[in-house]
Amino acid sequence: MTNSNSNSSSQNYVLFWADFRWLLFWMGVGAIGGWYFGVTPWGIVVGLVFFHLLRLYALQRFSYWVKAPIQAPPPEMSGGLTFVATQLYQSRTQEQLTQQKMMGLIKKIRSSLLALQDAVILLDSEDRLEWWNQSAEKLLQLRSEDQGNSIFNLINVPEFREYYEMTKTPNDGVRLNSWKDPERYVQCEVTHFGEEKLLLIYDVTRLQHLEQMRKDFVANVSHELRTPLTVIMGYIETFSDQPDIDPKWQRGFSLMTQQTRRMNSIINDLLMLSRLENEEAHETQCVDMPRLLTHVFDDAQIYNKDYGHFIDLHLDSQDNLYGSEMYLNSALLNLVTNAIKYTPKGGEISISWTAVKEGCMFAVSDTGIGIAKEHIDRLTERFYRVDSGRSRATGGTGLGLAIVKHVLYQHDATLKIESSEDHGSTFKVFFPASRICGTSSNSTDA
Ligand code: ADP
Numbered sequence: 001m002t003n004s005n006s007n008s009s010s011q012n013y014v015l016f017w018a019d020f021r022w023l024l025f026w027m028g029v030g031a032i033g034g035w036y037f038g039v040t041p042w043g044i045v046v047g048l049v050f051f052h053l054l055r056l057y058a059l060q061r062f063s064y065w066v067k068a069p070i071q072a073p074p075p076e077m078s079g080g081l082t083f084v085a086t087q088l089y090q091s092r093t094q095e096q097l098t099q100q101k102m103m104g105l106i107k108k109i110r111s112s113l114l115a116l117q118d119a120v121i122l123l124d125s126e127d128r129l130e131w132w133n134q135s136a137e138k139l140l141q142l143r144s145e146d147q148g149n150s151i152f153n154l155i156n157v158p159e160f161r162e163y164y165e166m167t168k169t170p171n172d173g174v175r176l177n178s179w180k181d182p183e184r185y186v187q188c189e190v191t192h193f194g195e196e197k198l199l200l201i202y203d204v205t206r207l208q209h210l211e212q213m214r215k216d217f218v219a220n221v222s223h224e225l226r227t228p229l230t231v232i233m234g235y236i237e238t239f240s241d242q243p244d245i246d247p248k249w250q251r252g253f254s255l256m257t258q259q260t261r262r263m264n265s266i267i268n269d270l271l272m273l274s275r276l277e278n279e280e281a282h283e284t285q286c287v288d289m290p291r292l293l294t295h296v297f298d299d300a301q302i303y304n305k306d307y308g309h310f311i312d313l314h315l316d317s318q319d320n321l322y323g324s325e326m327y328l329n330s331a332l333l334n335l336v337t338n339a340i341k342y343t344p345k346g347g348e349i350s351i352s353w354t355a356v357k358e359g360c361m362f363a364v365s366d367t368g369i370g371i372a373k374e375h376i377d378r379l380t381e382r383f384y385r386v387d388s389g390r391s392r393a394t395g396g397t398g399l400g401l402a403i404v405k406h407v408l409y410q411h412d413a414t415l416k417i418e419s420s421e422d423h424g425s426t427f428k429v430f431f432p433a434s435r436i437c438g439t440s441s442n443s444t445d446a
Helices: 002-037 040-067 080-115 134-140 158-165 205-241 247-278 289-306 325-341 388-393 400-410
Strands: 119-123 129-132 174-177 185-193 196-203 285-287 310-315 319-323 348-356 359-366 414-419 425-432 436-439
Touching: 002 040, 002 080, 040 080, 119 134, 129 134, 134 196, 158 174, 158 185, 185 205, 205 247, 247 400, 285 325, 289 310, 289 319, 289 325, 289 348, 319 325, 325 348, 325 359, 325 400, 325 425, 400 414
Parallel strands: 310 348
Antiparallel strands: 119 129, 119 196, 174 185, 185 196, 285 319, 319 436, 348 359, 359 425, 414 425
């Protein structure tokens, strides 16, 4: 600030002296001429007039030069105008250079966008097509007449509109079955910049097929393993129930029973995950939540027999939820059995159902072993365990929270985990108000 002030005052000083010197010069010349003819004051007046005529001439040349389209160096002019013209010329030359560089950069960006394999579409503030690259032309069969058309005329799919309206908050984009070719899949991602938007569309058909293959493989393997495992389990149980079994085989049989049960739980969980992933729409109804939670509480009491925790249930809300009773029961019971499993004997478990600002909240808190901060974000990954030894010992499959995540996703719910090592954990599930479908007539607190 101080620097620019001192710069402009020194420029004013230069300008003032450049003109003032010429003024003195022409007044001096006029005075000498006037003195020679005995009319000194008139001589000074003539000098002044001459000075102004020269200024006017210089100003005219300056204005022609400023208006000229081709930037030639400024013409020869006397006084402060030369200084102004030189400064202007320098800054214009600099500006031109920057402009040329920018143009070069824009050309490069444009040609790289054109060469891109993915479709790129620039949308204006009214969601109309402004510009697109060659891949967009091929993938969406765009023609020049489409310029100015709304994107929703082009991609007339409800899932796209739903995603598009949520793009103000960052998200991963939406995968759609191509509206041009039902055999193909595309991923759409919108990025906002100012009022405009950049829509990126790329072909993910191969990825989709690979994902489907992975899902089918897990589902088929789990399904195929189920029958032989049931047979093995049946025989092991029959043999171990024999009264005349040799005591040296006793331990072997009990280990076999334990491990086959574990395998059975893993297979059941894998099949459940496959069902959750593959089912486009599951059976939904208005679920009586207080009743469902009372069942969860009763099941938890049975599971709690070996642990001896004190469990309580607070039904502070009577709200019911629109969803799948079976999946909701499975997910919420999973959270409760985890709280029981990961709490040393004689702990306290609290289950609650409460109305909150965003809708409804299910919470289960325990006084258990807790979870270190670095593990919390990864808990819902398949087979992720903080301590695999402990998880196996408690009969865990490592798939419980992955199932919970899927079920919650299908119910538009979010999971929040609060925990600290050795100080217990709280798992909170938030259901949006849009899922609430009336209230239950029962009211129970345990
Ligand atoms: P698992 O079948 O091993 O219990 P989950 O997917 O249900 O698998 O849980 C993943 C891991 O999260 C568990 O192995 C455990 O380490 C941790 N965990 C889940 N719930 C709790 C809890 N309430 N307290 C402490 N750790 C927990």
